[in-house]
Amino acid sequence: MSNSHYPNPFITQRADPHIWQHTDGHYYFIASVPEYDRLEIRRSPTLEGLATARPRVIWRKHASGPMSALIWAPELHFINGNWYIYFAAAPSDKIIKGLFQHRMFVLECSDADPLSGKWQEKGRVKTPIDSFSLDATHFSHDGKSYYLWAQKDPAIEGNSNLYLAEMSNPWTLKTAPVMLSKPELEWETRGFSVNEGPAFICHDDKLFITYSASATDENYCIGLLWADLFADITDPTQWHKSQTPVFTTQADNRQFGPGHSSFTQNENGEDILVYHARNYTEIHGDPLYDPNRHTRLKTFTWDKEGMPVFGEPPADDA
Template sequence: MSKTVYPNPFITQRADPHIWRHTDGHYYFIASVPEYDRLEIRRSATLEGLAEARPRVVWRKHGGGPMSALIWAPELHYINGNWYIYFAAAPSEKIVNGLFQHRMFVLECSDADPLSGKWQEKGRVATPIDSFSLDATHFTHAGKSYYLWAQKDPAIDGNSNLYLAEMSNPWTLKSAPVMLSKPELPWEIIGFKVNEGPSVIEGYDKIFITYSASATDENYCIGLLWADLESDITDPSQWHKSEKPVFRTHADNRQFGPGHNSFTQNEKGEDVLVYHARNYAEIEGDPLYDPNRHTRLKTIDWDDDGMPVLGEPPADNREI
């Protein structure tokens, strides 16, 4: 059976995309908007229908304070009967010691419909180090709830490392964070030393974390961590790291800087990679403020060893 091919780009000018397939069969989409000023959700009865679904704004940045600037990388999750949005925000666009001042925050909606329901601010997710932090995701494994995110440790060179902790509730850490990865390989440190944007997918006998590395230009790419499903995933020694990126720029296809992915499944049960990329490398000014990181979808394969095969980012197949 041939793999499903999606319109590419799928949704224009939406970076850091996250798609949640709900138990009611509907798909929900959330991502960073170019203005970095709001959170909006789309819903569709089909995965492909998200491309034309009307977005609903559910929250806007504050006029001042810690959630007043640069609203980044939201994710929508359904946990224990309630909806949650994890996102990063900063008090301003000011850079201090080479870094923005983002921290991680949570919204909660107890209504059935997250587009029309009331969202409440649950505050910041506190970690032991008060430093630049972002790109949080949530997953359950072996009956436990986990929080996975990127954060700067002042004692470690670079912008951000990947950390994992068990949660006592959707906005509170239960266990001490453990570092699973830091930027150290040549392809992780181009422009900036970065590990960020983690996402989790489970295979037959392994659990995988994809993550993004290097600067957000054409050097941005996706790496891979994995551990045995039966292992203690809070033990960093159980995790293995790919020596090379598993998804990266493909100049012949005019796809540059693919990264910050999530995963979903389509109606046929195929695993789908959700990511952003540009179709040009020539960026004027700061790549962060170039709006054309478009959301894209690609079905993925699995090899005989049970490892995900992301392949290469396919060329655009529709006009923008």
């Protein structure tokens, strides 16, 4: 059984956390900062060391234009020998027709060290619909490179759905996007109708996508999609959706709105769920501007059917 414990919270005031375990033996951490104005990376030779590692700012928002506000949910990936950061940005913090105006962008670093190397803007990842889009992640499967993200389709009720497309390079889609999931169940539509923050993991003979649903307060929770290892993952009918959330608010532990997960493994090979959650519900104003979504780590296991068992978010350390 998994038994590794990490400080809870692990890193304070860092939402949308993403950890990359690299072939150089180091762990790399990136997340949204409360000011939503920059991208910073921290590195450690141990997973636990990320909690105290010094962050390095590698990019700041523009003074104006499409990358000048609300820098959200960055992810760091190493693809074909180069480093990439996917993130969402908006031209302003104004809400138009009920939504922010985010689009998805990419930075590239061809140097070995992403903290000291030079980062170049590769521009926007363009999708067929020009609409609110965010929370992109990348994964490789069966020799192909895939882009997975959340986006609003004006023809579909709700804020965002989950889409998947093959990539021709790390900033260009190769195939037409397919919609894997939309907010339709009761727990996906509390406060806002949302599917966002997807994360990919493969285990044995199955592929999994976790995602976050509902408003970013105590209603926020994690759902699950899965497909067979050899399925055509660009066929939405091959993906199955859990009819209940797999990781939710635990009031007894004072853990509210766990979500925006990613995955890593610790030095012992244990699987780690990386996520954020608050320890209170008394939020004044827009939850997005409450800074206390803290990064948290939790080991998890797999049941005899090969499905993930996340359990419940543990209480903060005393």
